[in-house]
Amino acid sequence: MSVSLARRSFLRGGRALSAERKPPWTDESFIEACVRCGDCIDACPENVLFKGDGGFPQIRFQDEGCTFCQECVRVCDEPVFDLAREAFPWRARIRDNCLALANIHCQSCQDVCEPSAIRFSPSLGHVPMPTVALDDCTGCGACVAVCPQDAIELSAPEVKETNHD
Ligand code: SF4
Ligand code: SF4
Ligand code: SF4
Structure with missing residues (x-):
């Protein structure tokens, strides 16, 4: 596959597609420099890098x-x-199919979140419910990998939090 085809494929669908697949510390221009040797894929001890579209490395939090x-x-x-x-430009977002939102006890995402960005608040007559502190989230994907409901998506926040009031 040519580089131009691969680039189109990589950008297809806009920000969400590329945002979910980029290796860390890269931007969309990485396909200009990458020779698709696969060394990074082999080196990753967590197996989060895979050969993706056009043979370029892509990240997947499986x-x-x-x-x-x-x-x-x-x-x-x-x-x-x-x-x-x-x-990573993305942050975790908890979707409506989260077990806790359905009043079923689950805190698996909190347990794996290294920077403690996922916090559970007690709620009267309801199991504790999660929120994500976007400023603390690193986009590492550990919560995505562990969620039994596939209820966490990673997306680039629309507006950077710059509220000084
Ligand atoms: S765990 Fe993350 S930083 Fe380490 S090799 Fe894999 S992708 Fe790179
Ligand atoms: S691991 Fe998934 S289902 Fe469980 S509380 Fe977190 S987001 Fe909800
Ligand atoms: S992506 Fe990583 S840092 Fe962010 S909420 Fe999930 S586990 Fe925590």
Whole structure:
């Protein structure tokens, strides 16, 4: 597949598609520099990098989240990764099919969230319900991997929280 076809495919569907698939510390231009050697995929100890469209590495939080170990960055000889960038542009969002919202006890996402971005608030006559503190979420995907309902999506916040009032 040519690079131009791969690029179109990567951008197809707009922000959501590319946002869900980009390796950490990359932007959409990484397909210009990536030679599709697969070294980052082999190096990832969490197996969150996969060969995706056009043979380019893509991230998928199937069984684990990203631990930010930087092994992918270390093994890459090309100018693909830039640690000056934010690792991931997306943040976790809990969807309506969350078990806790249906009054079924579940806090699996909280248990794996390293920066404690998912918090459960007590609620009278209801099991505790989760909220995500967007400022603390790193977009690591650990909660996505563990959720039994597939109730967590990662999406780029529309507006950066800059409320100073
Ligand atoms: S930082 Fe580590 S865990 Fe995350 S994608 Fe790279 S190699 Fe995998
Ligand atoms: S792991 Fe999933 S179902 Fe359970 S509380 Fe979290 S978002 Fe809801
Ligand atoms: S993506 Fe990572 S940091 Fe964000 S809420 Fe989920 S587990 Fe916590």
